[in-house]
Amino acid sequence: xxxxxxxxxxxxxxxxxxxxxxxxxxxxxxxxxxxxxxxxxxxxxxxxxxxxxxxxxxxxxxxxxxxxxxxxxxxxxxxxxxxxxxxxxxxxxxxxxxxxxxxxxxxxxxxxxxxxxxxxxxxxxxxxxxxxxxxxxxxxxxxxxxxxxxxxxxxxxxxxxxxxxxxxxxxxxxxxxxxxxxxxxxxxxxxxxxxxxxxxxxxxxxxxxxxxxxxxxxxxxxxxxxxxxxxxxxxxxxxxxxxxxxxxxxxxxxxxxxxxxxxxxxx
Amino acid sequence: xxxxxxxxxxxxxxxxxxxxxxxxxxxxxxxxxxxxxxxxxxxxxxxxxxxxxxxxxxxxxxxxxxxxxxxxxxxxxxxxxxxxxxxxxxxxxxxxxxxxxxxxxxxxxxxxxxxxxxxxxxxxxxxxxxxxxxxxxxxxxxxxxxxxxxxxxxxxxxxxxxxxxxxxxxxxxxxxxxxxxxxxxxxxxxxxxxxxxxxxxxxxxxxxxxxxxxxxxxxxxxxxxxxxxxxxxxxxxxxxxxxxxxxxxxxxxxxxxxxxxxxxxxxxxxxxxxxxxxxxxxxxxxxxxxxxxxxxxxxxxxxxxxxxxxxxxxxxxxxxxxxxxxxxxxxxxxxxxxxxxxxxxxxxxxxxxxxxxxxxxxxxxxxxxxxxxxxxxxxxxxxxxxxxxxxxxxxxxxxxxxxxxxxxxxxxxxxxxxxxxxxxxxxxxxxxxxxxxxxxxxxxxxxxxxxxxxxxxxxxxxxxxxxxxxxxxxxxxxxxxxxxxxxxxxxxxxxxxxxxxxxxxxxxxxxxxxxxxxxxxxxxxxxxxxxxxxxxxxxxxxxxxxxxxxxxxxxxxxxxxxxxxxxxxxxxxxxxxxxxxxxxxxxxxxxxxxxxxxxxxxxxxxxxxxxxxxxxxxxxxxxxxxxx
Numbered sequence: 001x002x003x004x005x006x007x008x009x010x011x012x013x014x015x016x017x018x019x020x021x022x023x024x025x026x027x028x029x030x031x032x033x034x035x036x037x038x039x040x041x042x043x044x045x046x047x048x049x050x051x052x053x054x055x056x057x058x059x060x061x062x063x064x065x066x067x068x069x070x071x072x073x074x075x076x077x078x079x080x081x082x083x084x085x086x087x088x089x090x091x092x093x094x095x096x097x098x099x100x101x102x103x104x105x106x107x108x109x110x111x112x113x114x115x116x117x118x119x120x121x122x123x124x125x126x127x128x129x130x131x132x133x134x135x136x137x138x139x140x141x142x143x144x145x146x147x148x149x150x151x152x153x154x155x156x157x158x159x160x161x162x163x164x165x166x167x168x169x170x171x172x173x174x175x176x177x178x179x180x181x182x183x184x185x186x187x188x189x190x191x192x193x194x195x196x197x198x199x200x201x202x203x204x205x206x207x208x209x210x211x212x213x214x215x216x217x218x219x220x221x222x223x224x225x226x227x228x229x230x231x232x233x234x235x236x237x238x239x240x241x242x243x244x245x246x247x248x249x250x251x252x253x254x255x256x257x258x259x260x261x262x263x264x265x266x267x
Numbered sequence: 268x269x270x271x272x273x274x275x276x277x278x279x280x281x282x283x284x285x286x287x288x289x290x291x292x293x294x295x296x297x298x299x300x301x302x303x304x305x306x307x308x309x310x311x312x313x314x315x316x317x318x319x320x321x322x323x324x325x326x327x328x329x330x331x332x333x334x335x336x337x338x339x340x341x342x343x344x345x346x347x348x349x350x351x352x353x354x355x356x357x358x359x360x361x362x363x364x365x366x367x368x369x370x371x372x373x374x375x376x377x378x379x380x381x382x383x384x385x386x387x388x389x390x391x392x393x394x395x396x397x398x399x400x401x402x403x404x405x406x407x408x409x410x411x412x413x414x415x416x417x418x419x420x421x422x423x424x425x426x427x428x429x430x431x432x433x434x435x436x437x438x439x440x441x442x443x444x445x446x447x448x449x450x451x452x453x454x455x456x457x458x459x460x461x462x463x464x465x466x467x468x469x470x471x472x473x474x475x476x477x478x479x480x481x482x483x484x485x486x487x488x489x490x491x492x493x494x495x496x497x498x499x500x501x502x503x504x505x506x507x508x509x510x511x512x513x514x515x516x517x518x519x520x521x522x523x524x525x526x527x528x529x530x531x532x533x534x535x536x537x538x539x540x541x542x543x544x545x546x547x548x549x550x551x552x553x554x555x556x557x558x559x560x561x562x563x564x565x566x567x568x569x570x571x572x573x574x575x576x577x578x579x580x581x582x583x584x585x586x587x588x589x590x591x592x593x594x595x596x597x598x599x600x601x602x603x604x605x606x607x608x609x610x611x612x613x614x615x616x617x618x619x620x621x622x623x624x625x626x627x628x629x630x631x632x633x634x635x636x637x638x639x640x641x642x643x644x645x646x647x648x649x650x651x652x653x654x655x656x657x658x659x660x661x662x663x664x665x666x667x668x669x670x671x672x673x674x675x676x677x678x679x680x681x682x683x684x685x686x687x688x689x690x691x692x693x694x695x696x697x698x699x700x701x702x703x704x705x706x707x708x709x710x711x712x713x714x715x716x717x718x719x720x721x722x723x724x725x726x727x728x729x730x731x732x733x734x735x736x737x738x739x740x741x742x743x744x745x746x747x748x749x750x751x752x753x754x755x756x757x758x759x760x761x762x763x764x765x766x767x768x769x770x771x772x773x774x775x776x777x778x779x780x781x782x783x784x785x786x787x788x789x790x791x792x793x794x795x796x797x798x799x800x801x802x803x804x805x806x807x808x809x810x811x812x813x814x815x816x817x818x819x820x821x822x823x824x825x826x827x828x829x830x831x832x833x834x835x836x837x838x839x840x841x842x843x844x845x846x847x848x849x850x851x852x853x854x855x856x857x858x859x860x861x862x863x864x865x866x867x868x869x870x871x872x873x874x875x876x877x878x879x880x881x882x883x884x885x886x887x888x889x890x891x892x893x894x895x
Binding site (some may be wrong): 015016017018019033035036037038072075076079080083199200201202203204205206208209212216220250 | 288334336338342343344345346371372436439442443446447449452453454455456457474477478487488490493495613771802803806808810811812891892893894
């Protein structure tokens with residue numbers, strides 16, 4: 001099927017290994033020094049974006065990234081992401097810390113999708129992360145689909161195969177390490193990606209230059225999405241506990257390593 | 268690691284069906300730091316006329332404004348390293364309405380101290396005159412907490428009125444301002460391998476190959492480094508940048524100049540303990556400890572946060588000059604520790620500083636290129652200031668490039684000399700660099716002579732100094748036996764070397780223990796292992812698909828090397844002892860790209876020249892903290 005419009009929903013998260021400390025800010029829970037932390041595209045959304053670009057290349061489609069996050073941070077992160085694959089962007093200037101209400105976030109994202117010029121829902125595939133590195137509700141993507149009237153939804157997707165007639169099959173992760181294969185007659189559909197199978201593309205300056213022609217104007221035209229969070233109340237907020245012990249053991253056998261990992265899991 | 272260094276895949280050896288891509292721009296820029304910030308800010312301000320038309324048309328894309336692209340090696344523009352104290356003359360000229368509250372961690376300088384630290388342990392290597400001085404200070408009761416605060420700070424060292432900055436946060440802020448104007452693009456995560464040169468003309472840069480193994484051989488996803496052709500290449504990749512050093516190798520330095528003096532700056536950003544008495548805006552500089560040659564700094568940011576660290580210079584001739592352990596001993600000096608105890612490390616990092624200053628100035632311009640920033644010799648080695656000088660050099664080039672664009676003149680050596688070099692020679696930057704040029708020559712003779720020389724140069728505006736002839740870095744480094752003569756017997760050194768090599772450990776730990784330096788008692792939050800500092804502080808990472816950027820030119824030279832200073836001085840423990848002997852091991856994923864290995868090698872390059880046996884090229888990854 002030619003002319004697919006693949007819309008990837010994705011935002012930014014703190015760069016890996018950063019020290020995250022929840023605090024209570026004037027508008028509710030937040031991460032300490034969040035604006036000072038370096039950010040990256042949410043890795044789950046990254047998988048979705050690279051799969052989208054790969055698919056778009058095959059079907060002569062077009063990729064859009066709808067990103068909800070602080071405009072200044074998005075601008076900085078895009079200088080990395082934009083070198084990877086071709087896409088156009090819709091920027092929604094709002095919080096990206098993971099403490100926002102899922103329904104409110106979904107509403108803002110759905111509105112962002114609706115604003116894409118020439119949007120044709122009969123050719124629309126919504127891609128996103130099955131999970132997120134900043135929030136794990138797994139709900140936003142589904143709600144965006146519902147708000148846009150897209151009822152064919154797949155979660156934990158690792159593969160999509162598109163037929164010439166526009167129908168496609170997907171592999172979804174299910175319990176027990178197995179896959180469920182589903183067939184769909186065609187767009188519109190929502191696909192929440194697991195990791196897919198594509199590596200991160202190399203940086204391509206030509207792709208970056210081409211993307212920038214759309215990204216900078218989009219950043220300048222960013223729509224505010226303040227997400228008031230009315231009615232949302234957090235009982236408590238904490239980062240997952242971490243325990244790290246560094247040891248250097250040379251010449252350990254595979255059996256010993258496996259045994260130690262098993263003991264650690266049991267503990 | 269092989270004897271022949273991993274290199275770019277040449278055009279003739281590209282896999283079948285793979286072509287090297289080429290892109291044309293007008294101005295290709297290498298490295299984003301304060302110098303490039305000054306250049307791109309100035310250029311962006313003047314590139315468009317008031318009526319919205321560009322001051323010149325792009326030659327690469329006719330009909331468009333000049334296309335300006337900047338490539339930064341690090342994965343983010345905020346991953347630079349330096350706690351900055353500056354008078355900020357150049358910055359304030361660029362931003363007359365500068366509001367420091369808009370830049371995280373920035374604040375005004377409110378109080379300055381210079382403190383001489385005595386040795387509370389008795390393990391440092393102090394000359395007799397220093398030991399006598401210490402005894403005197405103690406005897407007359409002037410040494411409180413084993414420290415003596417200088418009653419007077421000479422003007423040449425003063426930074427008031429000035430401000431404190433985090434390099435990372437400033438770069439993020441400046442980069443945001445520049446990109447927001449939409450006239451220059453800054454692409455991080457893009458190491459530039461080398462300039463493209465025809466004879467002595469630079470016509471652009473070649474990016475680093477991607478999708479290769481550690482030896483540079485193509486793997487899945489191979490993409491040969493793209494050629495970026497440009498009218499002008501602006502080189503601001505710092506003192507250890509691949510493009511700047513390639514130009515130095517090809518063109519040499521102007522007669523009489525050399526870049527032989529270095530230092531590694533290793534630092535932390537620390538959450539000070541609750542109730543800490545240090546006040547925002549404090550600037551504290553130290554000398555005398557943990558070794559007389561090692562300087563320290565502590566700056567207090569807003570929010571009870573401090574930026575602190577030490578400089579280990581190339582004229583500290585120890586072949587086991589480890590930055591990390593010395594940093595921990597410095598932090599635990601009673602005068603410092605009383606403020607830090609109970610604090611928590613937020614960030615950690617290291618970089619090499621080019622300490623030759625004006626003497627290390629390369630050819631500033633040539634046909635198709637211009638150089639700015641630290642790699643162009645802007646650091647003032649008398650005032651210990653480099654940030655504002657780097658920014659100003661960028662501004663001067665920006666003004667000059669705008670002038671040439673408006674006049675429709677090409678970026679030839681002559682035109683760049685008449686515009687940029689002339690402006691630089693007429694600026695305060697040059698005037699002050701000249702006064703500082705010989706300030707540190709005395710350190711070539713000894714540490715006391717170095718301090719006297721600095722004072723003479725500072726008080727006489729450079730007219731007086733203590734002379735000292737410089738040596739190539741590898742010529743300075745003595746053998747372990749020579750350095751520890753009279754302190755550790757030769758047999759014992761041999762035994763320590765044997766045991767450490769067997770265990771795959773560097774030597775500095777065992778040798779410092781032997782000399783009486785106490786073991787570091789880790790507290791898990793501020794005093795942590797070197798590896799934990801990489802993870803907790805530096806957040807060091809490296810993307811897959813790039814070759815090893817540190818290699819050794821001759822395996823036999825490494826095999827015969829008893830010092831292996833590269834291992835001892837490696838800021839990230841990325842270069843480690845090979846238990847099998849021979850060439851040290853290199854772990855790309857731990858490298859912080861400080862470049863200390865370039866000047867911490869005691870063996871000359873087999874190819875001759877100024878260099879040593881270590882080859883350091885452009886690589887991806889490194890620090891991922893934006894607070895340094």
